[in-house]
Amino acid sequence: MRDWRDVHDEAAAADAADPLRHLRGRFALPEGVAYLDGNSLGPLTHAARDAVRRCVDDEWGTGLIGSWAEGAWVDLAARAADRIAALIGAPPGSVACADSTTVNLHKALHAAVSLVPGRRRIVSVRGDFPTDRYVTARVAADRGLAVRQVDAGDLPGALDEDVAVVALSHVDFRSARIADLPGITAAAHAVGAVAVWDLAHSAGAVPVDIAASGADLAVGCGYKYLNGGPGAPAYLYVAPRHAAAESPIPGWFGHADPFAFGEAYAPAAGARRFEAGTTPVLGMTALHAALTAFDGVPITGLRRRGMELTSRMVDLTDAHLAPLGVALRSPREAAERGGHVMLGHPRAQELVGALAAGGVVGDFRPPDGLRFGLAPLYTTRVEVVRLVRELAGLLA
Numbered sequence: 001m002r003d004w005r006d007v008h009d010e011a012a013a014a015d016a017a018d019p020l021r022h023l024r025g026r027f028a029l030p031e032g033v034a035y036l037d038g039n040s041l042g043p044l045t046h047a048a049r050d051a052v053r054r055c056v057d058d059e060w061g062t063g064l065i066g067s068w069a070e071g072a073w074v075d076l077a078a079r080a081a082d083r084i085a086a087l088i089g090a091p092p093g094s095v096a097c098a099d100s101t102t103v104n105l106h107k108a109l110h111a112a113v114s115l116v117p118g119r120r121r122i123v124s125v126r127g128d129f130p131t132d133r134y135v136t137a138r139v140a141a142d143r144g145l146a147v148r149q150v151d152a153g154d155l156p157g158a159l160d161e162d163v164a165v166v167a168l169s170h171v172d173f174r175s176a177r178i179a180d181l182p183g184i185t186a187a188a189h190a191v192g193a194v195a196v197w198d199l200a201h202s203a204g205a206v207p208v209d210i211a212a213s214g215a216d217l218a219v220g221c222g223y224k225y226l227n228g229g230p231g232a233p234a235y236l237y238v239a240p241r242h243a244a245a246e247s248p249i250p251g252w253f254g255h256a257d258p259f260a261f262g263e264a265y266a267p268a269a270g271a272r273r274f275e276a277g278t279t280p281v282l283g284m285t286a287l288h289a290a291l292t293a294f295d296g297v298p299i300t301g302l303r304r305r306g307m308e309l310t311s312r313m314v315d316l317t318d319a320h321l322a323p324l325g326v327a328l329r330s331p332r333e334a335a336e337r338g339g340h341v342m343l344g345h346p347r348a349q350e351l352v353g354a355l356a357a358g359g360v361v362g363d364f365r366p367p368d369g370l371r372f373g374l375a376p377l378y379t380t381r382v383e384v385v386r387l388v389r390e391l392a393g394l395l396a
């Protein structure tokens with residue numbers, strides 16, 4: 001086994017030679033903390049802090065209601081949505097930015113069911129994120145459909161002409177396993193079903209070419225890898241061919257002309273009709289600004305960096321943690337893994353607490369999971385080494 005000094009020095013040298021090392025400077029990370037939980041809550045960017053201060057002091061504080069009329073806020077959601085669209089390979093106008101992922105999934109599933117009338121089932125994946133399972137069950141019940149939950153690997157065999165919608169996460173929130181976005185979408189289409197994807201744990205960490213994948217609708221989170229801030233607005237993608245799809249919430253902000261205060265509801269063109277109520281301006285300002293952290297960053301370079309970080313973590317786990325009883329719960333193949341790594345140990349909760357007390361922040365996921373987000377915009381190799389070294393120290 002290599003000496004920790006050598007392991008650290010090699011990581012520090014690789015960090016120093018990294019062409020994307022400057023990106024960390026876009027974040028206001030606290031000194032001395034190894035923040036490995038950006039897949040739960042992305043950290044503060046300098047851009048978001050400045051924009052929110054400006055919004056509070058100038059736009060809200062001084063401009064008051066006039067800031068709507070002056071246009072600072074009217075198309076803010078659309079501008080944030082277009083930044084997200086660029087990140088997930090969606091054409092401008094095909095993404096709405098609003099509400100939470102939960103609410104957007106509710107809207108997307110209703111819209112999806114309406115696209116394929118007369119069918120009897122929604123197929124989803126066992127163990128998917130709780131909100132996805134709860135919302136899928138609710139929408140299915142409301143629309144008179146059954147839900148069939150299957151293991152991800154059994155999806156193709158569960159598809160037949162009774163299936164209306166296939167709904168699943170692109171990257172699994174526990175294992176980080178990447179699902180075959182284009183392949184599963186094509187299999188859904190082959191039986192006449194539509195595919196609705198949850199990109200919460202992929203966008204910003206893993207390349208997503210949503211339009212090329214053929215996906216029908218997708219939703220995702222603003223506060224994880226997009227760093228939009230706690231409770232940031234989420235997003236909803238609708239393939240341009242479904243531009244006439246209907247939102248189940250015909251709110252005034254999804255109207256073609258909200259400020260005409262028209263008698264009848266006339267939906268806005270494209271995804272914008274999936275906005276429901278007034279833009280949450282402070283949160284949207286933070287998200288809109290935070291998305292500049294991706295400016296000029298090639299997504300392929302980011303993915304390469306992310307895979308290197310998680311591979312380093314897997315290698316160090318094999319060498320230093322496996323002998324101490326820690327199990328790897330994420331795929332061993334880098335190409336099959338998203339931006340986080342899940343480990344398993346019976347004392348996971350206590351270990352995550354002890355790590356945090358020492359300045360290494362990860363997540364506990366019941367019953368025995370230790371989850372670490374290695375965000376390719378700002379996590380360093382040295383932080384990965386620190387994590388494994390401190391975890392090994394706690395276990396020894």
Ligand SMILES: Cc1ncc(COP(=O)(O)O)c(C=O)c1O
Nearest residue numbers: 100101102129131169173200234
């Ligand atoms: C995969 C996945 N979907 C949805 C959500 C919930 O998102 P929101 O809180 O925006 O409703 C989460 C939150 O962690 C998630 O991990």
